[in-house]
Amino acid sequence: MLVEFFFLLKKAGLPVSITEFLALLAALEKRVASADVEDFYYLARACLIKDERHYDRYDQVFAAHFQGAEMRFAEIAGEIPLEWLRKQAELMLSEEEKQRIEALGGWEELMQSLRDRLAEQDDRHQGGNKWIGTAGTSPFGAHGYNPEGVRIGQEGAGQRSAVKIWDKRAYRNLDDSVELGTRNIKLALRRLRRFAREGAADELDLDDTINATARNAGWLDIKMVPERHNAMKLLLFFDVGGSMDPYVRVCEELFSAVRSEFKHMEYFYFHNFVYENLWKDNYRRHAERTPTYEVLRTFSKDYRVIFVGDAMMSPYEITVAGGSIEHWNEESGLVWMQRVLEHFPFAIWLNPEPVGAWKHIPSARITRELMQDRMFPLTLEGLDAGVRELKRNRQNPVTLS
Amino acid sequence: MNDNRFSGTDTYIADDDLQMAVNAAVTLQRPLLVKGEPGTGKTQLAEEIARSLGMPLHEWHIKSTTKARQGLYEYDAVARLRDSQLGDDKVKDISNYILRGKLWEAFVSDQRPVLLIDEIDKADIEFPNDLLQELDRMEFFVYETQELVQAKNRPVVIITSNNEKELPDAFLRRCFFHYIAFPNHDTMKKIVKVHFPDLKKDLLQEALNSFFAVRDVPGLKKRPSTSELLDWIKLLLAEDIPVETLRGKDARKTIPVLHGALLKNEQDVHLFERLVFLDKRNAR
Structure with missing residues (x-):
């Protein structure tokens, strides 16, 4: 039964491994959890699920798998749950109602048909008059009108019923199925690291110390060097708005990954294509702009430049002066792009659109030509290839084509 | 076992x-x-x-x-x-x-x-x-x-x-x-009880109400958490704030007293003030 559950979790796309499954079995063997299904739910979650974003999916799989198994658990644990149900029902029911239950065939009958229906039913149910669920007139379920109703998944007598916890699915909004985690992005970006010694000298330089001590006729002469830091400088240009909206998430991930990995990191936004102005704050994009010339002046040639954009626009927005959809640009985007690329020999363009679509979009084709083929898809492999490109030493910078 | x-x-x-x-x-x-x-x-x-x-x-x-x-x-x-x-x-x-x-x-x-x-x-x-x-x-x-x-x-x-x-x-x-997970209202009550056993019931209730209302304000950068609530209650007790100051007002419409303990980000305070301002204007 547990193996089945394990494979169900795996099928649901949860990253569970055999090690974790064995840990769960070991915990069960050591009797960390009693035969209570709620305990088991918590224990299995602590063992198997390692990310709160997966809690919701775990709840769903658990509910699907153990809907029927609840009863089996009840049997394992003895007759208590049944007794409990009976007691609660007896408390709630009047004499008259109890007689009507007898008319239906008595308690045993009622429980038997409950079991049967649990087996038949395979998903959550609301309303109606047969299935178990909430707010119906079936004899089984919560908030029912039927006097013979058996409560399932309801709070009672200060004891929380197990079903309710995963029925609540409290972790719903934390779930996400983004495949590109920031960790993967960071690992791809790590290749960009280039270590150099800068700043305060706080590390012992062993070679130099030995050397100096020897020169000092054996008297110790300690030499210190600064710790190695990542000296790679990075400049990012993000396309925002319009057609980029579906990719906001992946861009945010890239951004946050880059930000924590690089000390020298600057970013600017543009819309569709690079013109004479860029900006750092999208809310005040009209008030606070940075002239592109200033960017070129501020950042030295050794900055690595990454453009992120889908390059989806009318070709005129690139090739013609005044082609921008936002303002009147004196010089075409093409000219500006060439200026930027001339200044920064190390540059790539990351495109969230799938590679296959590029050649069908004229603007993407033009941009790719402008970038001298240095356009990569915004996937892990693309990022990897792009980073390798950035590390390559380009002897002859971009020339006008 | x-x-x-x-x-x-x-x-x-x-x-x-x-x-x-x-x-x-x-x-x-x-x-x-x-x-x-x-x-x-x-x-x-x-x-x-x-x-x-x-x-x-x-x-x-x-x-x-x-x-x-x-x-x-x-x-x-x-x-x-x-x-x-x-x-x-x-x-x-x-x-x-x-x-x-x-x-x-x-x-x-x-x-x-x-x-x-x-x-x-x-x-x-x-x-x-x-x-x-x-x-x-x-x-x-x-x-x-x-x-x-x-x-x-x-x-x-x-x-x-x-x-x-x-x-x-x-x-x-x-x-x-x-x-x-962030504690719900009942658990929070228990937590506060553990830290302030002598806290008056009505003050606790009012403080919790305003606290959860503040947490519900959409768009806060840093939502106040348990430790902030405990600090805030400590402050309320130290300053001897009467229950009446907290009571009877929708927390969304007023800035709770000593809110510095709850909101630690000036943008959040601004946002809060703006919401309060809008609410007041709408009420008029």
């Missing part, structure tokens, strides 16, 4: 699922990774486990510059070199210059200890990977002295993370995991 089961303490309210996770980690001798919103008592958990199970506590606070090595031991070569210059006899024994790290200390503890590795996500991205073997086998090798350090008693390892970096899968597989 087991007499040293953790079930919360008189100053720490632990939910059923947290207790289960802790007990699983204690019994199976595997690390427990705890995540959760800031201020939900992740770090405090280790202290409370140590206290309630009567174990010594070793704390290792991680910074961005912390290296995995430092938790095991450090070889102070510079001191040894200096001593050799001064002709100190100590210099002959290299073990005089091996400085024990937190992990080592925990490993050689006579009694089973609790080891807290606090904010593991602060360190370099490779940090957790460097500790895999040490946490798995609870042993490591000291190359300088050719000595194998093995845990006398496998410590209860509690690791906290604020989610600043994703942790590697290989590391996660070796841990139990628990996410401390």
Whole structure:
């Protein structure tokens, strides 16, 4: 039964491994959890699920798998749950109602048909008059009108019923199925690291110390060097708005990954294509702009430049002066792009659109030509290839084509 | 089943699922990774486990510059070199210059200890990977002295993370995991009760109402958490604020007194003031 559950979790796309499954079995063997299904739910979650974003999916799989198994658990644990149900029902029911239950065939009958229906039913149910669920007139379920109703998944007598916890699915909004985690992005970006010694000298330089001590006729002469830091400088240009909206998430991930990995990191936004102005704050994009010339002046040639954009626009927005959809640009985007690329020999363009679509979009084709083929898809492999490109030493910078 | 089961303490309210996770980690001798919103008592958990199970506590606070090595031991070569210059006899024994790290200390503890590795996500991205073997086998090798350090008693390892970096899968597989969800109204009441047993009922009710209302304000950068609530109540008590000041007003329409304890970000305060302003104008 547990193996089945394990494979169900795996099928649901949860990253569970055999090690974790064995840990769960070991915990069960050591009797960390009693035969209570709620305990088991918590224990299995602590063992198997390692990310709160997966809690919701775990709840769903658990509910699907153990809907029927609840009863089996009840049997394992003895007759208590049944007794409990009976007691609660007896408390709630009047004499008259109890007689009507007898008319239906008595308690045993009622429980038997409950079991049967649990087996038949395979998903959550609301309303109606047969299935178990909430707010119906079936004899089984919560908030029912039927006097013979058996409560399932309801709070009672200060004891929380197990079903309710995963029925609540409290972790719903934390779930996400983004495949590109920031960790993967960071690992791809790590290749960009280039270590150099800068700043305060706080590390012992062993070679130099030995050397100096020897020169000092054996008297110790300690030499210190600064710790190695990542000296790679990075400049990012993000396309925002319009057609980029579906990719906001992946861009945010890239951004946050880059930000924590690089000390020298600057970013600017543009819309569709690079013109004479860029900006750092999208809310005040009209008030606070940075002239592109200033960017070129501020950042030295050794900055690595990454453009992120889908390059989806009318070709005129690139090739013609005044082609921008936002303002009147004196010089075409093409000219500006060439200026930027001339200044920064190390540059790539990351495109969230799938590679296959590029050649069908004229603007993407033009941009790719402008970038001298240095356009990569915004996937892990693309990022990897792009980073390798950035590390390559380009002897002859971009020339006008 | 087991007499040293953790079930919360008189100053720490632990939910059923947290207790289960802790007990699983204690019994199976595997690390427990705890995540959760800031201020939900992740770090405090280790202290409370140590206290309630009567174990010594070793704390290792991680910074961005912390290296995995430092938790095991450090070889102070510079001191040894200096001593050799001064002709100190100590210099002959290299073990005089091996400085024990937190992990080592925990490993050689006579009694089973609790080891807290606090904010593991602060360190370099490779940090957790460097500790895999040490946490798995609870042993490591000291190359300088050719000595194998093995845990006398496998410590209860509690690791906290604020989610600043994703942790590697290989590391996660070796841990139990628990996410401390934000407490609901009832649990929060219990938590406050534990910290302020003499608090008047009506003041508690009003404070909690405004607190949860503030948390519900959409778009806050940093929503106030348990520790902020406790600070705020402490302030309310210290300033002797009467219940009436809190009562009868919708927290969305007024800024609660001493809100500095709840909102720690000037943008949040601005946002709050703007909402209050809009509400007032609409009411007119």
